[in-house]
Amino acid sequence: MNEDRIELLPPGTALAWGYTAAPRRGPKPAYTVAQIVDAAVAQADAEGYQALSMPAIAKRLGITANALYRYLRSKEELLVLVAEAGWGLPPESLPGDWRPAVAAWAHAQLDRCRRHPWLVELPVRGGPTTPNMLRWLEVFLEAMSGTGLDEDDVLGCVLLVDGWVRSTAALLRDVRPSAPETLNEFLQPLLREHGYPRVAALLSDADYGENGMQDADVEFGLDRILDGIEALIEQRRR
Incomplete structure (x- = not known):
């Protein structure tokens, strides 16, 4: 498939299947796409989904965010590859x-x-x-x-x-587990006063919410x- 047709594919698809564009002129890249994806997975494992930003991953790798775009065209492309690796x-x-x-x-x-x-x-x-x-x-x-x-x-x-x-x-x-006795002590009078008899009966179960x-x-x-x-x-x- 030629370069123009590759551009029409969903983000990350070609890279995930091993397709890489023709090398650009200039210094040899310091990282592979696989290494960048590994760093992104480690970033998400350590700090969660919100930490999956191009600047944060670039910092983890010791490069600039602009340099990261030599390997990946967009954050959307990165997320596709991160999902591929994570699953x-x-x-x-x-x-x-x-x-x-x-x-x-x-x-x-x-x-x-x-x-x-x-x-x-x-x-x-x-x-x-x-x-x-x-x-x-x-x-x-x-x-x-x-x-x-x-x-x-x-x-x-x-x-x-x-x-x-x-x-x-x-x-x-x-x-997360809750403290059922404290919860009951607070809610029971409110539930009965405001017309929640069935919920009150359910919450009176000693195991309700105790173990998550x-x-x-x-x-x-x-x-x-x-x-x-x-x-x-x-x-x-x-």
Whole structure:
């Protein structure tokens, strides 16, 4: 593909697939794109998504922000490559049946989000176009290949499960344990006075909010999604 056509691709796509433009005249570059992406991942791991700025990454590398643009055309291109590196490759093998396979796929993505909490803050501007992200999709499609669902149904399923991963990862990152006794002491009289009897009863449970998000909370949501996909498979078969 010629240079003009490459320009039309989504940001970061060509670089992710190993395409690099013809070398420019001047001194040999001090870094590779891969090294810059590694520095950006380290920056985000250390300081979060908000620290993913071109000046901050340039400082980490010991170069100017302007020099960084010799390697990358925009911050958007950087974010695509950082997502590619952060998500990495999916598991090499999954269980044979679709349900445990999809559950394993979802948990593998959730593990990546635990390792890199900033992943859920990266903007999503369309379908995947880079090797690792497309491999995640390929693995999901393979897991669902024997269900009888058509392509539109399977794409709907992957969006549903991916949405669960991102929302659950954000909750696991943000929800913190509370002090239920203190909370109850403050809220109970207010709730009963203002007409929240059911909420008052719920908060009176000694375990409410005590431990933050638990494994059972995580599995409950995923199981309900898988139940829904299973019902869809049965519906399509009928």
